Amino acid sequence: MTSEKISHYCEKALTISKQQGTREGLTFLIGKKLSLIYFQLKAERNKLKFLYPDNLSNNKENGLMQNKNLQLSYTLTINENYRGVFEQVDHLEKTLDLFIDEIKRSFTLQSIQDYLNSFPRLSFRQDCTSGATDFSGESPLTTNQDILSEVEDILIVNEMHSFFI
Secondary structure (H helix, E strand, C coil): CCHHHHHHHHHHHHHHHHHHCHHHHHHHHHHHHHHHHHHHHHHHHHHHCCCCCCCCCCCCCCHHHHCHHHHHHHHHHHHHHCHHHHHHHHHHHHHHHHHHHHHHHHCCHHHHHHHHHCCCCCHHHHHHCCCCECCCCCCECCCHHHHHHHHHHHHHHHHHHHHHC
């Protein structure tokens, strides 16, 4: 995603804010656009999470520590097979930083914090899924997936607080 596209999203969010209120503008910008980038970044990072053991140097009986050739081969294999994932993580991290900077320039920190403190549902996920409705037409049925999705949204929004300090 280019900085021009991010600027366009921020301009669109400001337009929405003027017409429908700040919350709606931030819902578009943070809840739909930024959260999608952050969710993708988390997914890519999870692919890399267990490639390198945490306590490799502490465990003297580890096969990688005992054999330098095996250690080199393992490292080269990871770099070759996961190069695309590493590049995607770098790209998403840069995009996330650009997005955060542009959001900070477009909206006040107080408005952003107020929005995040309301723990909104992330609308990028709602666009991808359609809720099942009951036949009385009164309200959507709550499924286990909906509950887990809402919990995940709360955790993601909680992590996003640190972006806007």
